[in-house]
Amino acid sequence: MSTHSRPVLEAAGPSVASLLARTEQRLTEIASGHGDALGEHAVNTLAAGGKRLRPVLVFLCAGGADSDDLVRAGAAVELLHMATLVHDDVLDRAPMRRGRPTVFWAAGRKAATSTGDFLFSRAFAELVQTANADAIRALSDASSALAQGELLQRADAFSPDVTEERYFERCRLKTGRLFEAACRLGAVLGEPGATAADGLGAFGDRIGLAFQLFDDILDVSGPPDQTGKGRGTDLLDGTVTLPLILARREDAALRDARPASTAEAERLCDRIQATTAIKESRYTALGFVTEAKRVLASLELSEPQRRALELVADGVVARYS
Amino acid sequence: MSTHSRPVLEAAGPSVASLLARTEQRLTEIASGHGDALGEHAVNTLAAGGKRLRPVLVFLCAGGADSDDLVRAGAAVELLHMATLVHDDVLDRAPMRRGRPTVFWAAGRKAATSTGDFLFSRAFAELVQTANADAIRALSDASSALAQGELLQRADAFSPDVTEERYFERCRLKTGRLFEAACRLGAVLGEPGATAADGLGAFGDRIGLAFQLFDDILDVSGPPDQTGKGRGTDLLDGTVTLPLILARREDAALRDARPASTAEAERLCDRIQATTAIKESRYTALGFVTEAKRVLASLELSEPQRRALELVADGVVARYS
Numbered sequence: 179m180s181t182h183s184r185p186v187l188e189a190a191g192p193s194v195a196s197l198l199a200r201t202e203q204r205l206t207e208i209a210s211g212h213g214d215a216l217g218e219h220a221v222n223t224l225a226a227g228g229k230r231l232r233p234v235l236v237f238l239c240a241g242g243a244d245s246d247d248l249v250r251a252g253a254a255v256e257l258l259h260m261a262t263l264v265h266d267d268v269l270d271r272a273p274m275r276r277g278r279p280t281v282f283w284a285a286g287r288k289a290a291t292s293t294g295d296f297l298f299s300r301a302f303a304e305l306v307q308t309a310n311a312d313a314i315r316a317l318s319d320a321s322s323a324l325a326q327g328e329l330l331q332r333a334d335a336f337s338p339d340v341t342e343e344r345y346f347e348r349c350r351l352k353t354g355r356l357f358e359a360a361c362r363l364g365a366v367l368g369e370p371g372a373t374a375a376d377g378l379g380a381f382g383d384r385i386g387l388a389f390q391l392f393d394d395i396l397d398v399s400g401p402p403d404q405t406g407k408g409r410g411t412d413l414l415d416g417t418v419t420l421p422l423i424l425a426r427r428e429d430a431a432l433r434d435a436r437p438a439s440t441a442e443a444e445r446l447c448d449r450i451q452a453t454t455a456i457k458e459s460r461y462t463a464l465g466f467v468t469e470a471k472r473v474l475a476s477l478e479l480s481e482p483q484r485r486a487l488e489l490v491a492d493g494v495v496a497r498y499s
Numbered sequence: 500m501s502t503h504s505r506p507v508l509e510a511a512g513p514s515v516a517s518l519l520a521r522t523e524q525r526l527t528e529i530a531s532g533h534g535d536a537l538g539e540h541a542v543n544t545l546a547a548g549g550k551r552l553r554p555v556l557v558f559l560c561a562g563g564a565d566s567d568d569l570v571r572a573g574a575a576v577e578l579l580h581m582a583t584l585v586h587d588d589v590l591d592r593a594p595m596r597r598g599r600p601t602v603f604w605a606a607g608r609k610a611a612t613s614t615g616d617f618l619f620s621r622a623f624a625e626l627v628q629t630a631n632a633d634a635i636r637a638l639s640d641a642s643s644a645l646a647q648g649e650l651l652q653r654a655d656a657f658s659p660d661v662t663e664e665r666y667f668e669r670c671r672l673k674t675g676r677l678f679e680a681a682c683r684l685g686a687v688l689g690e691p692g693a694t695a696a697d698g699l700g701a702f703g704d705r706i707g708l709a710f711q712l713f714d715d716i717l718d719v720s721g722p723p724d725q726t727g728k729g730r731g732t733d734l735l736d737g738t739v740t741l742p743l744i745l746a747r748r749e750d751a752a753l754r755d756a757r758p759a760s761t762a763e764a765e766r767l768c769d770r771i772q773a774t775t776a777i778k779e780s781r782y783t784a785l786g787f788v789t790e791a792k793r794v795l796a797s798l799e800l801s802e803p804q805r806r807a808l809e810l811v812a813d814g815v816v817a818r819y820s
Contacts, residue, residue, distance in 0.1 A: 219650075265616060269609045288590045288653045291612065295586060296646035298616070302623050303639035311630040318624035325617035329540075332609045 186234065186493065190486040193244045194237045201233050201252040208253065208300050219281045219293040223260050228276060231490075232259055235360040235385075238486050239378045240368025241479065247308040251363040254305040254317055259356060261297035262324050264290055269332075270415060305363075312366045312375070320359035327351030335416035338426070338433045345420050349390040350383065357386030370479075377477045381487065384470035388494050391463040394419035396497075398447045399456055410443025420462065425455035467491050507555065507814065511807040514565045515558045522554050522573040529574065529621050540602045540614040544581055549597060552811075553580055556681040556706075559807050560699045561689025562800065568629040572684040575626040575638055580677060582618035583645050585611055590653075591736060626684075633687045633696070641680035648672030656737035659747070659754045666741055670711040671704065678707030691800075698798045702808065705791035709815050712784040715740035717818075719768045720777055731764030741783065745776035788812050 187195050209223070233252030240248050266272070267280040268290045274280060282290040298321070305317050330348045334340050361382030365375040398421045400409045412419050414437055426432045429449055437443040450456065470491050474484055508516050530544070554573030561569050587593070588601040589611045595601060603611040619642070626638050651669045655661050682703030686696040719742045721730045733740050735758055747753045750770055758764040771777065791812050795805055 262616075265612055269612055286653075289650060291586055291590060292646050292649040292653060295583075295615075295619070296643060296650065298619055299639060299642035299646050302635070303643055306632060306635045306639050309632040311627060314623070314627045314635060318620060318627050321620035322617060322624055325613050325620050328613040329610060329617065332607075332613060 186238070186486055186489045189482060189489055190238055191242065191482060193242060194234070194486070197237045197240075197244060197248055197252060198230060198233060200249045201230070201256070204249055204253045204304075205256060208257070208304065219285055219289060223264060223281055223293070223297070230256060231389075232256055232356060232360040235357060235382060235490065236364040236367075238483065238490065239361045239364025239370065239382075241364075241370050241483050243368035245367065247310070247313075247367045248364070250304050250307050251313060251360075251367055254301045255320075255356065255360045255363065257297050257301035257304060258317065258321055258324070261294045261301065262328070264294035264297060266328070268294070269328075308367060310367060312372055313363050316359040316362040316366070316375075316379075320356045323351045323355035327353075327355075331417055334418055336436060337418060340418040340423060342420065342423055345418065345423055346387065349387050353390040354383040354386035357382040357389065374477065377473060381470050381473045381477075384466045384473065385491060385494055388463045388466035388470065388491075389497075391420060391459060391466065392494060392497055395421055395456060395459050395463065398422075398450050400447075408440055408444070409447045410437065410440065413437050413443045413446050414440065420459045421450050421455045423455075424458050425450040425453040428453040428455070464495065467495055507559070507807055507810045510803060510810055511559055512563065512803060514563055515555070515807070518558045518561075518565060518569055518573060519551060519554060521570045522551070522577070525570055525574045525625075526577060529578070529625065540606055540610060544585060544602055544614070544618070551577060552710075553577055553677060553681040556678060556703060556811065557685040557688075559804065559811065560682045560685025560691065560703075562685075562691050562804050564689035566688065568631070568634075568688045569685070571625050571628050572634060572681075572688055575622045576641075576677065576681045576684065578618050578622035578625060579638065579642055579645070582615045582622065583649070585615035585618060587649075589615070590649075629688060631688060633693055634684050637680040637683040637687070637696075637700075641677045644672045644676035648674075648676075652738055655739055657757055658739060661739040661744060663741065663744055666739065666744060667708065670708050674711035675704040675707035678703040678710065695798065698794060702791050702794045702798075705787045705794060706812060706815055709784045709787035709791065709812075710818075712741060712780060712787065713815060713818055716742055716777060716780050716784065719743075719771050721768075729761055729765070730768045731758065731761065734758050734764045734767050735761065741780045742771050742776045745779050746771040746774040749774040749776070785816065788816055 187198075232255040236252045236255060237248060263275065264281050267275060267282045268287050271282065272280050273283040280290070281293050285293075301317065301321070302314070305314055308314075327348050330344075330351060334344065334348070358379040359382070361378040362375045364370070365378045366372045370378065394412065397412045397419070398409060413422070413435060416436070422432065422435065429452070432446065432449060435446050437446055471488060474487055474491075479487070508519075553576040557573045557576060558569060584596065585602050588596060588603045589608050592603065593601050594604040601611070602614050606614070622638065622642070623635070626635055629635075648669050651665075651672060655665065655669070679700040680703070682699040683696045685691075686699045687693045691699065715733060718733045718740070719730060734743070734756060737757070743753065743756065750773070753767065753770060756767050758767055792809060795808055795812075800808070
């Protein structure tokens, strides 16, 4: 768990901590219950941890409810998230993630692609057990959106013509929709019920957009000791993010930026930082957080639930500052 | 449609032909409704056609029922099948499939991996609309099995120690389980109902095993003008199949077979054909077909339904002879 999660858990009460612990246990069971080759890759992927932010959103949106179905939903969103990470690492030929070798690096692209497919499948297998059609629809919509977002990113790679609008569309597909699904799952399987799913889903969408945007800002501004990777990986991959889109308007030399080395990518990051792009991007991200909180204010929630969700929103910002 | 499907459709009656036509239409809608980049790859994949054998099994097992849910199930099994083909082509760096360039070849490994993920997701999105938990569980189980089978295949690549037992386990995971799922889907969404799902599923499993085994035999025995690809692709990939496992017992030189060229792979195919392995493999496959028919005989089915399913079983054999 990241450091900013402790206040969230304290505000949310003991049921969320218990749900998270059971989700962790369930994820380990799923990874270790399917044969040697698979188990090894999947267990390593799961053990690498991460913030479990999406399960946390499921549980916080469930409004104090506690059930095995919620654990299944928490495991399902995390499995789907991990499936996309494993496939992303294959596509980017990434050696490390979260300080560990990726499945791609340890076992090769073939095993990694299959491991991703397996994690994908298990996400649905897990959620199916809730027998809740709204829940399964939320996950399958998010899953389709993730793949579409990934395709959009590849289609726009190194393009000098990516618009802000198209960038936000991609962020929504790649990140917002799964955050939205996590919140929807909590609503439909928890106390709030299906009628609250749209509102909580809208909160998740804005948080997801802010999360992605801060991630893209950090890739330019660093510092590497906070992000765990060098600056400019997006520039090297050809992923056109808002900081680059905005900076190009002030610095025409960035229009056809195609760094051939990490050193060159770092220099391009410096050029982007010399423009107003980072400040503007940051304001845009803070705008999404503000919008998320405004959505919260319009919903009927218990005070502990509202407080915990606000802390999640603040945590997305804290990650940056 | 392959040539042997016409008698199947004639035996099955007009509802199956109508269900198939609507499935085709639905698949086109799904592929073309998701943006330019994706649409292009997905439409090409779908248009490449194929036998639509899995949807046919769904409809035949539905026992004359006709509903939009059956069309969704037919589309879902075909989407899942196609997702695995697209990923397989990435893993094998395959340039052609069914006489067309693969997505991998036309658009690169990144776009192809994402296209596969998208087709995966749409399979579940499609089936979720039936709101039938048994149906969704059947698909997610098959989907997990497919990924496990793929991993098993990669783990066993070029291994001299693959047993028959392990080979059949892989065939079941890679092929049998999706055939089984197709039959289960027809049962639970059609006339027979959930109580008939196990029996029809067992039929599907045996047909799937026979199908995979004949496929592996054809890869050794050809002729290429029937299979549309050169002989020995499994040997080149390191995929250890029953013909090789059996031939190794008679010809020790095949134990560490690792051909470096297509010409060498063809020569190894000749060596396998010089043993009794092909004949034995063929008998084993015919055994699965016989078993499938025996399962059919034990089920309460209408005569047209039984006749059509028997013709599917015969079609799997006809593919070989």
